[in-house]
Amino acid sequence: MRKKEATILIVDDDDDILFSARISLKKYFTEIITSNNPKKIGNHLNSSVIDVVLLDMNYRVGFEDGKEGLYWLKYIKELSPETTVILMTAFGSVNLAVDAIKQGASDFILKPWNTEKLYGVVNVGVELARSKRKTVQLETVQNQDNLDFHKKAGHIIGNSEAMQSAIRLVKKVAPTDANILILGENGTGKYVFAKEIHLESDRKNAPFIHVDLGALNENLFESELFGYVKGAFTDAHKDTIGRFELAKGGTIFLDEIGNLPLHLQSKLLTVIQNRKITRLGEGKEREIDVRIICATNAPIHEMVDEQTFRQDLLFRINTIELNLPPLRERQDDTLLLANYFLKKLNNKYRKSIEGFSNEAINGLKNYSWPGNIREVEHIVERAVIITDDTIIQIHDLHFSGKKIDTSLGDNLNLEETEKLLIQKALQKHQGNISRAAKDLGLTRAALYRRLEKHEL
Ligand SMILES: Nc1ncnc2c1ncn2[C@@H]1O[C@H](COP(=O)(O)OP(=O)(O)OP(=O)(O)O)[C@@H](O)[C@H]1O
Incomplete structure (x- = not known):
């Protein structure tokens, strides 16, 4: 058996x-x-x-x-x-x-x-x-995310000027129906802000539907977003509504929009312009009533210059643009966030850790946080789990951004040398993509592609 x-x-x-x-x-x-x-x-x-x-x-x-x-x-x-x-x-x-x-x-x-x-x-x-x-x-x-839908607005943490001005902008634009594009590196809080805009809007009692466009392949794009009728394709056993209809009266959050291939960008543009969708296998057009928020960590303006993202689509989605700065550019928020997560995780793991040692505080302040706020949460969570102390010490904090040996030595392999140079530039500029790209003589988009290629 x-x-x-x-x-x-x-x-x-x-x-x-x-x-x-x-x-x-x-x-x-x-x-x-x-x-x-x-x-x-x-x-x-x-x-x-x-x-x-x-x-x-x-x-x-x-x-x-x-x-x-x-x-x-x-x-x-x-x-x-x-x-x-x-x-x-x-x-x-x-x-x-x-x-x-x-x-x-x-x-x-x-x-x-x-x-x-x-x-x-x-x-x-x-x-x-x-x-x-x-x-x-x-x-x-x-x-979708409606399980925690009744969460109240106003839980965004951040005292830095950059954060406060982002919060002020949200308060101003949330009640309008303007399309919003949120830009920021991974883990900077794009989802959190999208949700906050929804919760501060008149649509807050209707659904907030999150779609990860990066995870939808060609076949799924239309069926997931627009829905389908029974028999439209082999596995279409019953009529199914798509995410645009599911978000009726509420907000649709199109995440990772920078990953959408050009021909799917055209399809999305048509829907946004006409505010109508057609379920797969059905002739009828259906009106959609949704507020659209998009987000990406890709350098979307440079992608427009390089013609990998449609300018007309960008103009449709970025009536308001919200830029979330990386954590390394607002280190003042780091301690605030670390203490916020400590409180939350104390509850989760039934611990009563009181705070961080001075050395740990210095460590938190001096780290470059390539994974931004998500990384703060992970590092604090790990420390909360492993420590038996009432104070988190520096050795409890597992900073993964290792020092990399970027000396070229005798290695003349072009690919490996490129990788080392990129690592060196990132290290020199503490992970700042724009500055590293400038130093390397590349556009941000070109640097992103290389980061992906070298799995950095
Ligand atoms: N200002 C904030 N205050 C409190 N928690 C935050 C804040 N911003 C982000 N977080 C937390 O950090 C984590 C990452 O945030 P979020 O998923 O919104 O980032 P993201 O930019 O959408 O990331 P990705 O690009 O990887 O999808 C989440 O656990 C979120 O709850």
Whole structure:
């Protein structure tokens, strides 16, 4: 029998039980994790996708009322709602089983078990977790970002003048229906700003639909954006509306617009000009009622000069242009953001870390943040997870922007030399693309292409 791809976590303070459950289940499932300490459950749930937790009800001699089991059950359900929890106890009672099931356990098993019964219960648990996860994924796709749609506006962090002026611009333009183009490097907050504009607009009670144009291939472009009718192509089993219709009355956020090939740019331009779409396989035109926000990290104006982005499309989408500066150009915001994420992550990981050491603060201030705000979040998250201290120290902060050896030596290979020169220029200008490009005698677009080629 082939093992089923599934991860099962068994938590019990009795090592013999852990051993026997592992032996029983490892024949059937690919990954079995055991732990004799329920306090480690959070770590396991954060580091892998766990399908089923088999959880003991009692952990201390003299405390056999199952309350600890119920406590950990609640904890697991909060941290990972899709994980199935099956409780086990040698002191099973119907009342306790009912309580556990009311609080989210999917089943209950009495010790000692026989292997077949254990396998049966766990197997159903795995299927349950999968179907829950699938539903959540579907909902995420269908509802797009509307799951957190009711989030309030006004959560953008940043005191620097650049940030404050971006926030002022948002307040001014959000209530209008003007098309907005947001420009900025990866992780500078383009999505966050697009959402903020939506939430500050009169459309805030209608959907906010995010489309990653970079992820849509040719075939998907029309079906995803415009929808299709049953039979329009082989897999079109039922009428399906596209993202433009899904965003009715609200906002459509077209992300990574700089990645759209020229012929698809023409299709998009037609839709934006006429404000009408046609579902694939249907003759009828449908009016669209959406506000359009676009974003890109590509040097779109230079792409127009190089004729890789249509000027008429740019003029349609950039009635208002919002430039989000990279974090290295507004280092004052770094500490503010680091403290903001620390607070958020303290809650997530149930820690009470008070702040950063002076050395860590200097480290945060002097780093060049190539990944911008997203990188601040990742670095703080890692530090929060690994530290046992109440203060984050410099060695807890894992800055990935390594120093690169850019000496040419005897290497005359053209490709490798080009890569080294680019690295050197980026290092010299602390990751600033415009300045590095100027130094190298390239346009920003040409430098971006080379960065991609060399996977830098
Ligand atoms: N001003 C801000 N205040 C608080 N959090 C922010 C801010 N800007 C960005 N973030 C957080 O940083 C992360 C990256 O932001 P976001 O996804 O908006 O960036 P992006 O520019 O759209 O990135 P990409 O180009 O890679 O898609 C997110 O987790 C977001 O919540």
